[in-house]
Amino acid sequence: MAKPSLPQGTRDFGPDTVRKRNYIFNTIRNVFELYSFQPLETPAMENIETLMGKYGEEGNQLIFKILKRGEHEKTGEADLALRYDLTVPLARVVAEYKNELPKFFKRYQIQPVWRADRPARGRFREFYQCDVDVLGSRSMVVESELCSAMSAALEKLGFDDFTIRVNHRQALTGMLDRANVPTDKHGDALVALDKLGKIGRDGVMQEFLSRGIAAESATELLSFFEGIASLEHVFRNVPDEVIEQAGSRSLNSTVLGRLLEFVGDHETGARGVDELRQILEFAVAGNIDARIKIDPMLARGLSYYTGTIMEIDVEGIGSLGGGGRYDNLVGMFSSQSVPACGFSLGLERIIVVMTERNMFPSDLASAPAEVMVTIWDDDSIRDSIALASELRRAGLRVDLYPEADKIGKQFKYASLRGIPFVVVMGADEKTRGEVALKDLRSGEQRSIARDDVALAVGEALAKD
Amino acid sequence: MAKPSLPQGTRDFGPDTVRKRNYIFNTIRNVFELYSFQPLETPAMENIETLMGKYGEEGNQLIFKILKRGEHEKTGEADLALRYDLTVPLARVVAEYKNELPKFFKRYQIQPVWRADRPARGRFREFYQCDVDVLGSRSMVVESELCSAMSAALEKLGFDDFTIRVNHRQALTGMLDRANVPTDKHGDALVALDKLGKIGRDGVMQEFLSRGIAAESATELLSFFEGIASLEHVFRNVPDEVIEQAGSRSLNSTVLGRLLEFVGDHETGARGVDELRQILEFAVAGNIDARIKIDPMLARGLSYYTGTIMEIDVEGIGSLGGGGRYDNLVGMFSSQSVPACGFSLGLERIIVVMTERNMFPSDLASAPAEVMVTIWDDDSIRDSIALASELRRAGLRVDLYPEADKIGKQFKYASLRGIPFVVVMGADEKTRGEVALKDLRSGEQRSIARDDVALAVGEALAKD
Numbered sequence: 072m073a074k075p076s077l078p079q080g081t082r083d084f085g086p087d088t089v090r091k092r093n094y095i096f097n098t099i100r101n102v103f104e105l106y107s108f109q110p111l112e113t114p115a116m117e118n119i120e121t122l123m124g125k126y127g128e129e130g131n132q133l134i135f136k137i138l139k140r141g142e143h144e145k146t147g148e149a150d151l152a153l154r155y156d157l158t159v160p161l162a163r164v165v166a167e168y169k170n171e172l173p174k175f176f177k178r179y180q181i182q183p184v185w186r187a188d189r190p191a192r193g194r195f196r197e198f199y200q201c202d203v204d205v206l207g208s209r210s211m212v213v214e215s216e217l218c219s220a221m222s223a224a225l226e227k228l229g230f231d232d233f234t235i236r237v238n239h240r241q242a243l244t245g246m247l248d249r250a251n252v253p254t255d256k257h258g259d260a261l262v263a264l265d266k267l268g269k270i271g272r273d274g275v276m277q278e279f280l281s282r283g284i285a286a287e288s289a290t291e292l293l294s295f296f297e298g299i300a301s302l303e304h305v306f307r308n309v310p311d312e313v314i315e316q317a318g319s320r321s322l323n324s325t326v327l328g329r330l331l332e333f334v335g336d337h338e339t340g341a342r343g344v345d346e347l348r349q350i351l352e353f354a355v356a357g358n359i360d361a362r363i364k365i366d367p368m369l370a371r372g373l374s375y376y377t378g379t380i381m382e383i384d385v386e387g388i389g390s391l392g393g394g395g396r397y398d399n400l401v402g403m404f405s406s407q408s409v410p411a412c413g414f415s416l417g418l419e420r421i422i423v424v425m426t427e428r429n430m431f432p433s434d435l436a437s438a439p440a441e442v443m444v445t446i447w448d449d450d451s452i453r454d455s456i457a458l459a460s461e462l463r464r465a466g467l468r469v470d471l472y473p474e475a476d477k478i479g480k481q482f483k484y485a486s487l488r489g490i491p492f493v494v495v496m497g498a499d500e501k502t503r504g505e506v507a508l509k510d511l512r513s514g515e516q517r518s519i520a521r522d523d524v525a526l527a528v529g530e531a532l533a534k535d
Numbered sequence: 536m537a538k539p540s541l542p543q544g545t546r547d548f549g550p551d552t553v554r555k556r557n558y559i560f561n562t563i564r565n566v567f568e569l570y571s572f573q574p575l576e577t578p579a580m581e582n583i584e585t586l587m588g589k590y591g592e593e594g595n596q597l598i599f600k601i602l603k604r605g606e607h608e609k610t611g612e613a614d615l616a617l618r619y620d621l622t623v624p625l626a627r628v629v630a631e632y633k634n635e636l637p638k639f640f641k642r643y644q645i646q647p648v649w650r651a652d653r654p655a656r657g658r659f660r661e662f663y664q665c666d667v668d669v670l671g672s673r674s675m676v677v678e679s680e681l682c683s684a685m686s687a688a689l690e691k692l693g694f695d696d697f698t699i700r701v702n703h704r705q706a707l708t709g710m711l712d713r714a715n716v717p718t719d720k721h722g723d724a725l726v727a728l729d730k731l732g733k734i735g736r737d738g739v740m741q742e743f744l745s746r747g748i749a750a751e752s753a754t755e756l757l758s759f760f761e762g763i764a765s766l767e768h769v770f771r772n773v774p775d776e777v778i779e780q781a782g783s784r785s786l787n788s789t790v791l792g793r794l795l796e797f798v799g800d801h802e803t804g805a806r807g808v809d810e811l812r813q814i815l816e817f818a819v820a821g822n823i824d825a826r827i828k829i830d831p832m833l834a835r836g837l838s839y840y841t842g843t844i845m846e847i848d849v850e851g852i853g854s855l856g857g858g859g860r861y862d863n864l865v866g867m868f869s870s871q872s873v874p875a876c877g878f879s880l881g882l883e884r885i886i887v888v889m890t891e892r893n894m895f896p897s898d899l900a901s902a903p904a905e906v907m908v909t910i911w912d913d914d915s916i917r918d919s920i921a922l923a924s925e926l927r928r929a930g931l932r933v934d935l936y937p938e939a940d941k942i943g944k945q946f947k948y949a950s951l952r953g954i955p956f957v958v959v960m961g962a963d964e965k966t967r968g969e970v971a972l973k974d975l976r977s978g979e980q981r982s983i984a985r986d987d988v989a990l991a992v993g994e995a996l997a998k999d
Contacts, residue, residue: 074630074631074868074869075582075584075585075627075630075631075868076582076627076631077578077581077582077627077631078578078580078581078582078615081578081580082578083575083576083577083578083628083631083632084574084575084576084577085573085574085575086573086574086575088576089574089575089576090574104932105927105930105931105932105933106927106933106934107903107904107907107932107933107934107935109549109550109903110548110549110550110553110554111547111548111549111550111553112547112548112552112553113547113548114541114542114545114546114547114661115579115617115647115649115661116542116545116599116649116661117541117542118539118540118541118542120539121539132604132605133604135580135601135602135604135615136601136602136608137599137600137601137602137617138599138600138601138602138611138613140596140597140599140651141596141651144600145611146611147602147609147610147611147612148611149602151542151599153579153601163539163541164547166538166539167538167539167540167541167547168547173948173951173952174948175936175937175948177903177934183579185579185580187604187605197578197579197580205937207937208937208938210937210938212910212916212920212935212937212938213937215920216935216937219920219924223927352917353916353917353920355917356916356917356918356920356921356924357920357921357923357924358921358924359924404538404539405538439571439573439641440571443571446676452676452817452820453816453817453819453820454820456676456679456683456817456820456821457820457821457822459821460683460820460821460822460823463569463570463687466569467569468568468569468571469569469570469571470570470571470641471571471676471680472639473639473669473671473672473674473676473677473680474672474674474676484637484638484639487637488637
């Protein structure tokens with residue numbers, strides 16, 4: 072018989088990971104509820120036509136498709152597919168229940184998604200996403216609330232070195248138009264510019280040319296971005312007091328000014344820059360401006376973004392998630408378009424980083440029990456059951472060895488599993504109305520009155 | 536454009552259900568951890584050969600199968616399938632990680648499963664199961680621990696009228712052999728007997744005959760079960776004191792006595808009855824015997840049970856779940872057989888019953904926010920953001936209306952959503968350093984100092 076195995080790219084999760092995940096979920100959930108976001112959960116499967124065509128041609132290939140059932144199974148056709156992200160199901164929900172939902176629909180959703188990506192280190196075919204979105208308003212208050220909620224959630228998890236980079240699709244359009252990049256080359260230009268950090272100025276110039284964009288356009292854009300980068304360099308190296316004394320504006324305001332200058336009277340571009348200005352203004356009001364970085368170079372891949380684009384970066388780690396405004400997505404399912412904006416957090420990355428940085432509360436990694444009750448012999452099974460039951464009623468986490476067995480074997484079992492205390496009810500102890508309590512870490516063993524065990528274990532644990 | 540819709544038999548879950556479910560999960564989880572059960576989560580998908588053939592021919596049909604990807608998609612073949620229950624994935628995990636797991640592996644698992652059943656009222660294609668199992672021991676202490684943990688979990692949820700019915704496959708075998716039912720008709724006989732309550736003695740006799748079982752066998756079994764039923768009737772109607780004064784044994788002991796008498800020297804049967812006797816003895820020691828009902832008629836469908844079978848019944852509701860011992864299942868994946876026993880709870884039923892009986896804590900059904908901050912006009916957006924942010928820092932759940940709008944419309948929006956308080960920061964109030972706080976339920980409105988809002992809302996909420 073072939074040894075059964077996990078499907079490629081998936082994982083089983085034991086106690087440690089489940090507890091970490093639940094800790095993160097609960098923390099995030101509590102913060103989102105302070106912001107009046109409400110939980111939503113959708114089925115793992117959607118009708119296949121709901122998902123197809125929403126993620127581009129490559130996305131279509133990565134969707135797990137479910138065979139029709141019964142007599143139709145033979146056709147080899149699929150009618151259902153597994154959730155690929157949490158955004159399209161949200162759009163489906165909004166289109167389906169439009170009339171029952173509040174005018175402004177604020178929901179969070181924490182569920183796994185499935186993608187048939189080629190498995191690789193840190194890339195899985197089943198992984199949790201945590202999305203938070205607001206539907207129904209075009210106001211930048213939405214962006215402000217989202218950034219604020221996301222900041223609060225990350226801070227509550229213990230992150231103190233993250234930045235929310237913010238840019239705007241329309242500002243990008245303005246910049247590219249201003250640099251005379253033809254509209255049908257905007258995508259190419261963004262892909263090339265996105266590599267500036269990695270391949271440098273010359274590399275990007277190469278990319279531009281090879282993608283059929285004029286050298287003049289490339290030069291203009293590169294100079295602008297280099298200007299921004301040197302601004303950042305200056306602000307990073309000049310102490311805050313000096314900047315304040317000099318009466319300078321913040322880096323963000325300064326970048327915004329440059330951006331506005333660059334797009335000039337390009338109408339769409341100027342509108343984008345103005346929305347960025349509002350976001351910054353609202354961030355100051357909400358006291359989260361230190362978290363925000365206006366970044367004219369940020370260009371997120373997904374084609375459905377229509378306005379703001381955002382990404383959460385942690386110093387030395389990279390992106391934990393991102394999002395943006397997608398005012399047209401719901402319109403794909405409904406004649407009525409609904410403005411929308413949201414963030415998506417990658418849970419897997421967060422778990423890895425928090426584990427590396429030791430950010431989980433220490434009691435999460437606790438032993439499977441605080442005390443184990445042993446079984447001396449077949450005749451004393453009932454005594455052991457009664458004691459275990461009492462200790463649990465006292466709130467202790469108790470394991471009960473399931474069989475009469477050599478006591479040394481039982482100690483070893485408890486010790487292997489990291490259970491700190493064991494209780495022994497031997498015949499002698501029983502006659503005296505006592506039990507033996509052993510601390511497996513120190514080896515210390517003492518007799519205590521049968522009725523005091525819960526108390527004694529409780530006290531010993533409190534000392535730890 | 537066709538309106539998108541949910542796949543047949545699946546559901547979207549809004550805030551109410553998600554909160555109820557999380558409440559149940561947390562409650563159950565905390566109880567299981569007192570018993571040293573550890574959480575496990577497995578992927579939604581398994582390799583198709585892991586699932587096929589484990590649930591009978593009908594089960595094979597009900598498994599959702601996932602198409603191969605990429606160039607293999609065209610073949611119409613499936614290589615993966617969605618989790619159908621939590622038991623087979625557990626068996627796969629145990630076979631896969633045998634050497635890394637503790638000798639006694641106690642795990643709980645709370646995850647959705649998928650079955651392509653014909654959708655019907657109360658029957659879904661995606662639903663949560665909650666399983667708790669112990670692997671590695673043949674001792675009846677395992678059954679005792681499982682019944683105790685299950686009782687404690689249900690009691691913690693507020694159930695006080697449930698019974699765990701317990702029977703034994705080998706006792707059933709003994710009974711049927713004793714009544715001269717041929718071995719190949721045991722299944723038929725159990726199906727027929729299972730209907731006694733519904734179709735009565737004559738109906739069951741008919742079923743026996745039509746299934747080719749002799750009338751004499753039927754008569755013998757029916758007389759035995761009727762004897763048990765009349766015993767139950769007597770015990771139910773005679774006050775406990777009278778039974779105690781008469782020195783009678785409990786109903787369970789009396790039933791066990793009858794059962795032992797019936798199976799006589801049938802070796803397998805007697806072994807089964809003896810295990811039932813141990814379970815009862817351990818239940819007395821663990822003080823849960825009032826929850827246990829030895830029920831010789833219980834015959835659960837699943838063919839993989841090898842010993843104890845159990846079912847949890849709630850007065851007037853029916854089954855909330857069940858389980859039993861399945862010592863051979865892991866052996867299907869591994870040369871080594873591993874004894875195992877467990878319970879599976881149906882979450883959907885529990886939510887329905889708890890909702891009908893009003894068993895959820897009242898604060899679960901709370902409004903989406905405790906207070907809503909309105910936006911007076913475009914110039915005051917920043918003031919509103921700053922206030923909302925302060926109130927949240929004070930721990931209040933706060934909604935912020937996302938746009939400047941007619942104040943009446945904003946009140947109506949809050950009121951529709953059941954938010955009790957709104958805060959208004961008009962120009963006049965601002966000049967005076969005040970805000971208006973309105974209780975939307977009483978209509979009462981008062982001015983309070985800007986800095987006292989959190990306090991005032993907190994106090995008003997505490998009064999509710």
